[in-house]
Amino acid sequence: MASHIVGxxxxxxxxxxxxxLESFWDGKSSAEELQNVAAGLxxxxxxxxADAGIKYIPSNTFSYYDQMLDTTAMLGAVPPRYGWKCxxxxxxxxxxxxxxxxxxxxxxxxxxxxxxxxYIVPELGPHIRFSYASHKAVDEFKEAKALGLDTVPVLIGPxxxxxxxxxxxxxxxxxxxxxxxxxxxxxxxxxxAELKAAGATWxxxxxxxxxxxxxxxxxxxxxxxxxxxxxxxxxLNVLIETYFADLTAEAYKTLTSLKGVTGYGFDLxxxxxxxxxxxxxxxxxxxxxxxxxxxRNIWANDLASSLCTLQALEGIVGKDKIIVSTSCSLxxxxxxxxxxxxxxxxxxxxxxxxAQKVVEVNALAKALSGHKDEAFFSTNAAAxxxxxSSPKVTNxxxxxxxxxxxxxxxxxxxxxxxxxxxxxxxxxxxxxPTTTIGSFPQTIDVRRVRREFKDKKISEEDYVNAxxxxxxxxxxxxxxLDIDVLVHGEPERNDMVEYFGEQLSGFAFTSNGWxxxxxxxxxxxxxxxxxxxxxxxxxxxxxxxAQGMTKRPIKGxxxxxxxxxxxxxxxxDQPRFKTCYQIALAIKDEVEDLEKAGITVIQIDExxxxxxxxxxxxxxALYLGWAVHSFRITNCGVQDTTQIHTHMCYSNFxxxxxxxxxxxxxxxxxxxxxxxxxxxSALPEGLKFGSGIGPGVYDVHSPRIxxxxxxxxxxxxxxxxxxxxxxxxxxxxxxxxxxxSEVQPALSNMVAAAKYNRQMLRRSx
Numbered sequence: 001m002a003s004h005i006v007g008x009x010x011x012x013x014x015x016x017x018x019x020x021l022e023s024f025w026d027g028k029s030s031a032e033e034l035q036n037v038a039a040g041l042x043x044x045x046x047x048x049x050a051d052a053g054i055k056y057i058p059s060n061t062f063s064y065y066d067q068m069l070d071t072t073a074m075l076g077a078v079p080p081r082y083g084w085k086c087x088x089x090x091x092x093x094x095x096x097x098x099x100x101x102x103x104x105x106x107x108x109x110x111x112x113x114x115x116x117x118x119y120i121v122p123e124l125g126p127h128i129r130f131s132y133a134s135h136k137a138v139d140e141f142k143e144a145k146a147l148g149l150d151t152v153p154v155l156i157g158p159x160x161x162x163x164x165x166x167x168x169x170x171x172x173x174x175x176x177x178x179x180x181x182x183x184x185x186x187x188x189x190x191x192x193a194e195l196k197a198a199g200a201t202w203x204x205x206x207x208x209x210x211x212x213x214x215x216x217x218x219x220x221x222x223x224x225x226x227x228x229x230x231x232x233x234x235x236l237n238v239l240i241e242t243y244f245a246d247l248t249a250e251a252y253k254t255l256t257s258l259k260g261v262t263g264y265g266f267d268l269x270x271x272x273x274x275x276x277x278x279x280x281x282x283x284x285x286x287x288x289x290x291x292x293x294x295x296r297n298i299w300a301n302d303l304a305s306s307l308c309t310l311q312a313l314e315g316i317v318g319k320d321k322i323i324v325s326t327s328c329s330l331x332x333x334x335x336x337x338x339x340x341x342x343x344x345x346x347x348x349x350x351x352x353x354x355a356q357k358v359v360e361v362n363a364l365a366k367a368l369s370g371h372k373d374e375a376f377f378s379t380n381a382a383a384x385x386x387x388x389s390s391p392k393v394t395n396x397x398x399x400x401x402x403x404x405x406x407x408x409x410x411x412x413x414x415x416x417x418x419x420x421x422x423x424x425x426x427x428x429x430x431x432x433p434t435t436t437i438g439s440f441p442q443t444i445d446v447r448r449v450r451r452e453f454k455d456k457k458i459s460e461e462d463y464v465n466a467x468x469x470x471x472x473x474x475x476x477x478x479x480x481l482d483i484d485v486l487v488h489g490e491p492e493r494n495d496m497v498e499y500f501g502e503q504l505s506g507f508a509f510t511s512n513g514w515x516x517x518x519x520x521x522x523x524x525x526x527x528x529x530x531x532x533x534x535x536x537x538x539x540x541x542x543x544x545x546a547q548g549m550t551k552r553p554i555k556g557x558x559x560x561x562x563x564x565x566x567x568x569x570x571x572x573d574q575p576r577f578k579t580c581y582q583i584a585l586a587i588k589d590e591v592e593d594l595e596k597a598g599i600t601v602i603q604i605d606e607x608x609x610x611x612x613x614x615x616x617x618x619x620x621a622l623y624l625g626w627a628v629h630s631f632r633i634t635n636c637g638v639q640d641t642t643q644i645h646t647h648m649c650y651s652n653f654x655x656x657x658x659x660x661x662x663x664x665x666x667x668x669x670x671x672x673x674x675x676x677x678x679x680x681s682a683l684p685e686g687l688k689f690g691s692g693i694g695p696g697v698y699d700v701h702s703p704r705i706x707x708x709x710x711x712x713x714x715x716x717x718x719x720x721x722x723x724x725x726x727x728x729x730x731x732x733x734x735x736x737x738x739x740x741s742e743v744q745p746a747l748s749n750m751v752a753a754a755k756y757n758r759q760m761l762r763r764s765x
Contacts, residue, residue, distance in 0.1 A: 001322070001369035003361045004056035004289050005049060006241055006265065007154060007206075007329025009354050010063060011516045012041050013336050021064065021520040024091075025099075031091050038062065039143065046149050048355070053362045056289075058204065059144050059151035060137040061329060064091075065098045065519045066112070067206075068119040068164060071156045072097070075187050076133030079107065079123050079168060089133045098519060100702030105673075108166070109518060109701065110652060111611050113208060113244050115296070115332055116525075116567055118518035122161065124177045125168035132187050138194045145199060152239070153195050157207035158184055158229075159221045164209065178221055185225060189232040202237040204265075210255055211245035211271070213617050219254045230260035239289060241265035243328035245615040246273040256283050263287030268309065269294045269327040275309070278316060288317045291327035293360050298333055298513075298527060298569045300352040301360045303367075303380045310368050324365040330354040333569075334513035334525075346390060347508050347529055349383045387573070395505070395531035402581040409629070410636040411664050416690040419666055422640040426600060427553055431761060432715065432729050432754045433484040435694070437647050437669060438496075438557045438603065439734035440474045440489035441743055450494060467492050468545060475549045481747050482755075485601055486554050488546035490736070496559045496605065497567040501526030503538040504586055507568075521737070527569045528579060534586035537593045544597045555645065556594040556602040561587055561630045566608035576612075577626040584633040591635050595642050603645035604634055607733075609660070610653050624659045631663045643667060649696075649733045661689065669694035671732040673714070689726055696732030697750060703738070705746045711753035716760075724761055729754040 011017045020037035023029040042062050049057045063070050072078070073089035081104045084093050098120055100106035108121040137153050144151040158181060165177040195203060207222065226233075226240075238261045245267065247255065252274070255264055266274045268291050282288065290313055292306040314322050336355035340348060352360060363376050387393065412419065446466075453463035474489035493499040501507040508527040517523050539556060547554040561583035570579060587604065594602055609627060614620050635644045646663060649671035653660060660668060672695035697714045698706045718727055729750060735743050 001319075001324065001365040002055040003053065003365040004152075004265075004323045004325040005054055005058055005330060005358060005361065006243065006291070006295060006326050007058055007061035007331055008045050008049075009331045009333070009335050009516070010041065010061075011335070011514055011522055013339055014512060015514050015522055016041060017064075017516075018514075018520040018522050025095070025520075034064075034091075038064070042140065042143065043147060046144055046147060046151065049358060050149055052358045053366075054358060056202065056323065056325075057144075057149060057151045058154045059140045060153045060155065061331070062140065064094065066117070066119040067154075067156055068112075068122065068161070069094065069098055070134065070136055071161050072120070072122045073134035074132070074136065074191065075161075075184055076131035077122055077124060077128060078133075086131060086133070088135070100699070100704045102704060105699055105704060106702045114611055114613060114615055115244075116515075116517055116523065116608065116611060117332060119164070122165035122177070123168040124162070124165045124180055125171040126175060126179075128168070128180065128183075130180075130184050130187050132190045135194070137191055138198055141195060141200055142198055150199070150201065152202040152204050153200055154204040154206060154241075155188070155191065157205035157240070158188055158225050159218075160207045160209040162221075163212075163218065178218065181221055181225060182228075185228050188229060192229070192232045192236070196236060200236065202239060202262075203233070204239040204241055206241045206243075207255075208241075208243050210240075210242045210247055210251045211267075211615055213248065214251060219250060222254050222258060226258040226260055233260045237262040237287075239263045239265055239287070241289070242271075243267040243291065243295075244270055246271040247277065249277060252277045256286070261286070263289055263323070265289035265291060265325060267291045267327040269296070271327075275313075278313065282317050285321070286317070287321050287323055288313060289323045289325040291325045292364065293324075293326045293357050295326040295328040295330050295357070296332045297572060298351050298353055299572055300350055300356070300380060300383055301364075302384055303360065303364060303377050306364055307367050307372075310364060314368065322368070324361050324368065326357060326361060330357060331516060333357070334510060334515055336512075339512040340510050342511055343508060344392075346386060346392065347527070350387045350529070351527070353513070393530040393571075393573075395533060398506075398531040398533050398582055398585075399578075401585055402578055405581045405585075405629075405633065411632045412636055412638070412640075414640050416664060416666060419640045419643075420692065423600075423643045423666065426641045427485075427643065429484055430758060431725060432727055432758050434729045434751050434754050435483060435485040435555070435669075436478075436487055436731060436747070437700075437734045438487050438490055438555070438605070439493070439736035440477075440487070440491070441738055441740050442491070442494075442736045443740075446470055446491045447494075450492070467542070471542070471546050472549055475546055475554075477744065478747075479550060479552065481744070481751050483747065483751060484552065486546075486550060486552050487557060488542055488554060490557060490734075492542055495523060496734075497564050498524055498526055500538060500559050500564060501528075501568065503536070504532050504534055504583070506530040506532040506582070523567065525567055525569050526564075528565075528571050530571070532579065532582040532586055534589050538590055540590075540593050540597050543594060543599050547599060553601045554599065556591075556599040558587055558590060558594075558602065558604045558634075560604045560606040560609075560646065561634060562612060562627045563606050563608040566612040577630075580626060580630045581633070584630040587634040588637065592637055595638050600641065601643045601645065602635070602638075603647060604631065604665075605647045606631055606663070607647060607649045609648060610656055613656065624656060628659050628662050631665075645669065647733075661691070665691055667692035667694065667728060669728060669730050670696065672696040673699045673732050689722065692726050692728050693722060694728030694730040695722075697729060697753070698731055698746060700731050700733045700735055700738060703742055705742055706749060708749040708752040708756070711749055712756050715753050715757045719757065719761070
């Protein structure tokens with residue numbers, strides 16, 4: 001029985017790609033050196049899959065940034081501002097689109113479906129001219145071929161590419177990128193022809209938008225696209241891969257009716273209802289790529305249960321037509337648990353990272369063909385039983401407290417207008433107050449001190465003194481810049497979720513469990529294996545320390561419960577809302593302790609609120625209900641004079657704006673600049689924010705420094721849309737990835753622009 005992997009992790013077991021990219025961007029290494037590192041990582045993982053017995057090994061899932069940007073390069077869909085000359089898209093143009101440069105901003109970046117992975121959003125208009133401008137898919141196929149490996153080249157499908165795009169700058173926002181389908185298909189035909197000539201026998205088109213609620217026109221686009229491609233695909237086996245959710249009955253019918261298609265891939269972890277569609281009818285003679293091994297979480301597969309599912313499917317589609325697969329690409333999970341030497345042994349036995357999932361896929365394929373590894377299955381069953389019975393998992397007091405929240409509606413007793421009046425009397429802030437989102441640059445010295453303390457090479461006293469010195473530097477800089485509400489800069493935190501998880505019960509942590517978020521940005525998600533509680537205060541010491549250095553308000557900085565949930569590997573043995581309520585109660589304790597310590601402004605970040613939104617509309621209201629309630633739980637007990645902020649970034653929040661308002665925060669800061677001010681342009685007409693709102697005025701993920709003139713215009717545009725007494729001025733996001741040489745002039749220009757607009761408002765009064 002055959003086995004298949006949808007896509008592969010790219011960063012390397014020790015983040016080799018991250019360091020190679022950053023070295024190249026800093027001018028410390030050449031393009032050739034970067035390409036050699038990438039080739040080495042690809043070669044290693046391809047050989048590992050071949051050695052593990054995987055038959056259908058993917059190629060072209062490796063990326064320097066993301067596969068959507070790779071597809072933009074392949075199609076020659078480079079926005080004019082990057083000065084591309086219609087030749088092969090090189091690294092300079094590629095990274096300018098992703099990161100911007102000294103002269104032009106980057107393209108918009110947003111979340112990939114409901115994951116913490118990001119993609120660069122294509123900008124398309126009616127006058128764009130597509131051309132075959134990147135041969136990466138063919139080059140990587142040939143690269144694997146030279147190693148003696150026949151791979152399955154993977155392309156983002158043409159319809160999903162267009163549905164995930166947006167109208168280009170200067171184009172009417174009503175312009176439908178899907179109308180360009182007939183213009184991109186010739187490029188796809190060229191790519192397919194080259195792959196056939198290079199010896200490809202299979203090709204995989206990822207069409208994940210098939211899991212959306214699609215209208216008849218969108219569904220028809222799939223039928224048209226693959227009908228047009230049918231003759232070009234002749235002689236190839238064609239796999240259409242879907243993932244992240246169920247398909248509707250209409251989408252399933254469309255997919256299984258596509259011309260020239262050999263097989264269909266389904267996520268049977270997050271798309272369990274798809275099983276019913278398969279049971280009710282599967283095309284005769286077609287292949288089913290059954291995604292029964294979870295590509296998005298780190299729990300070991302219940303092999304016995306998966307084998308039962310596969311055996312039932314085999315009875316429907318035929319013995320030689322079922323292929324065991326992952327539910328989605330393995331880029332969403334950590335690389336290899338072998339690298340984890342400090343994890344609790346019992347907890348470790350419950351886990352499977354990408355390398356282990358490959359073994360699980362092959363073990364299931366062998367078992368399905370009658371060659372079951374009894375010892376492997378027995379060990380797996382013992383681990384499943386251990387997890388169900390372990391006292392490490394359950395805390396009855398926590399479960400009882402969280403259960404009491406179901407059906408309640410906790411929120412602050414006073415409405416936001418009255419609260420803001422009380423807060424202004426205490427804070428006495430100017431109109432258009434300035435602030436930052438939380439973090440300041442994480443310098444080499446800061447990272448070194450944190451690492452040395454973790455490795456017990458320096459004392460706690462030395463560590464605290466070093467952090468105190470850094471915090472003092474950050475506070476003084478903000479005072480010099482005349483920022484109104486300050487932050488302490490978070491030098492003690494490597495990651496906004498990991499930091500809190502390390503101090504909460506029910507969490508486990510890895511040493512090398514890195515996952516790519518975008519480009520060189522990697523995160524190390526905590527593992528929530530049990531009930532969550534807060535044994536002691538987590539941030540009070542650092543926030544109090546910083547507040548003692550200035551008379552201006554310092555924001556207490558917390559990560560909200562929904563973001564901690566969505567940016568962790570979450571236990572799958574209870575509903576997610578139960579775990580979220582537990583985290584909310586822990587954060588509530590921290591909020592109230594910060595207030596007692598004299599912190600009058602507290603920011604509870606929820607950048608991942610939108611990320612967890614189910615892909616199917618019918619399921620969204622339930623999620624938003626408990627997610628918004630979880631946030632309100634965290635601050636329902638504070639005084640009216642304590643100002644609660646929240647922050648959100650890098651998602652499309654416009655369609656949940658009413659839920660964001662229902663969170664009942666006093667101030668909301670939202671990413672706005674990297675998405676071309678989409679937040680402002682798409683606000684529902686007549687919508688009133690009762691709270692303060694800070695649309696980000698510049699993109700922090702680009703090294704580009706905006707001028708004060710540019711920022712003046714941005715603030716003026718915000719004033720046109722929002723009530724000026726509600727507006728805050730701030731960057732898009734935290735500043736940890738930037739350098740001080742970039743941050744200081746950018747913030748200086750931001751403050752100058754805010755002051756200029758204050759003067760203009762006073763003159764107009």
